[in-house]
Amino acid sequence: MRLLGAIFLLFCGFYLLTMSGHTYSADEETMLAVTRSLIERGDVAVLVEDGAPVAALRPGRNEQPYSPYGLLPSLLAIPFHRLGELIAPIGRSADFATRFTVTMLNSFVTAATCAVLARWAWQLGASTLWAAILALLYGLATFAWPYARTFFSEPLAGLLILIAAERAYAAWRYLRPPARWTSFLISGLAAGFLLTTRIAAGVVLPIISGYVLWEAWRRSLDETSALQFTGSARRIRCVVNTAGALTLWIIGTIPGLLLFMWYNLARFDTPLASGYASEAYTFTTPLQEGLIGLLFSSGKSVFLFAPPILLALPGGIALWRRGERTVVLFMLGLFGSHVVLYACWGQWPGGGVWGPRFLLPVVAPLVVLGAGVFLREALQPAVTYRRVALAVLTGLLGFAGNLGGVLLNFDTYVVLYPAEEQFYQPAASPLVGHWRLLVERWQRYGAAPPVCHLGDGLYATEATDGAIFPRRTGAHGIVNCTTVEGARLRFILDDRRPHSAPTSGVRFRLNGYDLGRQPQGQRRVYNILIEPGHVRLEIIARPWNPLTAGFSDRNDPLGPIIVSFQGVTIGETTLNVVDTAIAPLPKHPLPRWAWYYDPPNQHLVDHWAWYLPRSELTDLAAQRLAMLVVCLGVGSVTGGLVLIVGAFRQQPTRVA
Numbered sequence: 326m327r328l329l330g331a332i333f334l335l336f337c338g339f340y341l342l343t344m345s346g347h348t349y350s351a352d353e354e355t356m357l358a359v360t361r362s363l364i365e366r367g368d369v370a371v372l373v374e375d376g377a378p379v380a381a382l383r384p385g386r387n388e389q390p391y392s393p394y395g396l397l398p399s400l401l402a403i404p405f406h407r408l409g410e411l412i413a414p415i416g417r418s419a420d421f422a423t424r425f426t427v428t429m430l431n432s433f434v435t436a437a438t439c440a441v442l443a444r445w446a447w448q449l450g451a452s453t454l455w456a457a458i459l460a461l462l463y464g465l466a467t468f469a470w471p472y473a474r475t476f477f478s479e480p481l482a483g484l485l486i487l488i489a490a491e492r493a494y495a496a497w498r499y500l501r502p503p504a505r506w507t508s509f510l511i512s513g514l515a516a517g518f519l520l521t522t523r524i525a526a527g528v529v530l531p532i533i534s535g536y537v538l539w540e541a542w543r544r545s546l547d548e549t550s551a552l553q554f555t556g557s558a559r560r561i562r563c564v565v566n567t568a569g570a571l572t573l574w575i576i577g578t579i580p581g582l583l584l585f586m587w588y589n590l591a592r593f594d595t596p597l598a599s600g601y602a603s604e605a606y607t608f609t610t611p612l613q614e615g616l617i618g619l620l621f622s623s624g625k626s627v628f629l630f631a632p633p634i635l636l637a638l639p640g641g642i643a644l645w646r647r648g649e650r651t652v653v654l655f656m657l658g659l660f661g662s663h664v665v666l667y668a669c670w671g672q673w674p675g676g677g678v679w680g681p682r683f684l685l686p687v688v689a690p691l692v693v694l695g696a697g698v699f700l701r702e703a704l705q706p707a708v709t710y711r712r713v714a715l716a717v718l719t720g721l722l723g724f725a726g727n728l729g730g731v732l733l734n735f736d737t738y739v740v741l742y743p744a745e746e747q748f749y750q751p752a753a754s755p756l757v758g759h760w761r762l763l764v765e766r767w768q769r770y771g772a773a774p775p776v777c778h779l780g781d782g783l784y785a786t787e788a789t790d791g792a793i794f795p796r797r798t799g800a801h802g803i804v805n806c807t808t809v810e811g812a813r814l815r816f817i818l819d820d821r822r823p824h825s826a827p828t829s830g831v832r833f834r835l836n837g838y839d840l841g842r843q844p845q846g847q848r849r850v851y852n853i854l855i856e857p858g859h860v861r862l863e864i865i866a867r868p869w870n871p872l873t874a875g876f877s878d879r880n881d882p883l884g885p886i887i888v889s890f891q892g893v894t895i896g897e898t899t900l901n902v903v904d905t906a907i908a909p910l911p912k913h914p915l916p917r918w919a920w921y922y923d924p925p926n927q928h929l930v931d932h933w934a935w936y937l938p939r940s941e942l943t944d945l946a947a948q949r950l951a952m953l954v955v956c957l958g959v960g961s962v963t964g965g966l967v968l969i970v971g972a973f974r975q976q977p978t979r980v981a
Contacts, residue, residue: 331968333440338961340432340473346425346933351380353476359399377914383600391592393600395522413946431480435473439464445491446696455699463692466723467631468680471730482526483686488515513577520585532658541570607671615668624748630680632719636695643697656690677739679730729759734931736922777806783906785925798884799909802864817888819848826869834863
């Protein structure tokens with residue numbers, strides 16, 4: 326069906342163009358470490374630099390540390406990692422480039438989820454247009470969008486659950502057995518790989534297998550009745566058909582189960598140990614508390630972070646009345662299994678993340694239920710406007726709320742505000758707080774002249790009283806000043822450093838013009854006249870590292886200290902000095918990972934195009950990465966638009 330290809334390409338392009346290019350959690354870093362171990366050593370043991378932000382490693386075979394997380398995301402990331410190696414093959418550049426390309430994986434995964442969702446909505450009776458709109462609501466108005474920018478395992482688990490469920494439903498739309506058998510096998514295949522993606526997602530396996538069993542028995546009764554089977558012949562035929570369907574489904578799960586057992590053997594010398602045995606003792610949250618948090622709290626409610634699932638209530642009622650009762654119960658069972666499981670877990674909020682992360686794998690089935698709102702036979706003009714208004718309202722609310730989680734690194738907000746405030750105080754909810762923090766940053770960048778903006782290459786202030794000075798530069802610190810009439814800048818640099826540190830060779834560059842080397846190794850006042858308009862002042866120095874110099878435990882390449890910085894225009898107006906500084910990208914793993922969200926770094930937006938110029942990539946490598954994203958993104962969107970025009974020009978006759 327063209328529509329499915331169009332939806333996949335459109336969302337692929339959109340997600341790639343809006344990706345961030347970095348990880349957000351130690352969980353992601355751990356799965357990335359497994360990918361690198363597989364590539365570099367052909368082993369699943371996690372060997373990383375000291376201080377690397379990996380999480381929850383377990384001791385296993387040969388006393389080596391192993392990840393407890395699923396293997397499938399790490400395996401699927403291998404070609405993306407290889408792509409990054411082609412762009413930047415060695416050193417820190419390779420670390421940046423490969424991490425960048427690995428985070429592209431979930432763009433493809435989430436786009437595929439949108440396509441499968443549209444397919445199932447069409448099968449349930451929604452028009453082609455409304456099936457596409459439901460996919461848009463899921464892809465743009467739920468927290469699926471922020472997570473498409475990460476390397477978390479939830480998007481992949483969500484895709485597998487949706488494929489397994491949709492194929493189990495679609496199997497009975499085929500009249501000929503070979504196609505039906507294939508559908509059962511695909512459903513089982515997707516279900517089997519759940520355990521190697523996210524072991525907790527295995528809670529849906531009894532529900533999916535139970536649905537296959539029930540539907541097979543029910544459909545067999547209908548078919549044998551139509552063929553006029555009676556008595557024992559009918560029962561035997563029903564048992565054979567039911568057993569055959571379930572057997573095919575189980576056969577489909579075998580590849581995933583074999584991979585699951587092999588991974589356990591490779592880590593812990595037993596096929597059943599997954600590394601999660603200790604988690605059985607962490608289900609300590611009262612069910613009521615977890616349910617309130619996941620469903621109704623201001624900071625984690627799935628209804629607030631995914632408003633389109635509100636369509637599931639009227640949609641489910643419409644499908645129920647239409648006779649699709651089993652599928653309604655099936656989807657509610659998928660959703661309820663995850664809600665109950667995680668409501669009892671001690672870490673039900675999911676850590677410092679965006680929204681109810683653990684529920685993401687089962688949001689899509691609820692959005693599919695919204696197809697009942699837009700059944701083809703129910704779209705009379707009298708009710709269409711109300712239903713359209715409901716879809717538009719949930720879409721706008723979801724898009725606006727989750728856009729905040731895309732524009733600003735959600736870890737920044739998590740660091741700044743206590744969890745209890747975020748969860749239970751509406752004004753502190755990330756859905757509100759992200760926009761408040763974004764507006765504050767944008768106002769700083771948009772401060773009217775005369776103004777000087779502290780820019781790239783400047784570390785956070787070392788003052789304890791809230792002042793923005795003193796602070797250190799790195800190897801290359803930038804201050805951007807804008808005036809209407811020109812100004813005189815007056816600043817003090819302290820360039821003193823230990824004898825074991827190299828000399829700085831400090832010099833200034835003004836709008837690209839080199840002012841030459843300055844006196845070094847002392848505290849000195851500088852006065853510089855600047856012209857009207859925009860002026861870029863660069864402070865360039867040979868850095869030194871306090872740790873390697875034996876001076877302190879600070880592990881950063883440092884330039885001179887800016888003790889103070891002032892400016893006065895020709896008309897005697899004082900320049901406003903605004904803190905929009907961004908520290909150099911660290912070389913060491915933990916601060917390097919934290920650089921993206923550390924509150925002192927005034928990142929204007931959490932987007933790959935913002936980070937690329939601030940990385941250590943060469944100009945050529947940065948251009949290659951940018952061209953890769955732009956070409957793939959624009960090409961996918963263009964291809965999707967071409968296909969979607971063709972899809973709506975023809976009337977589909979069958980989707981299965």
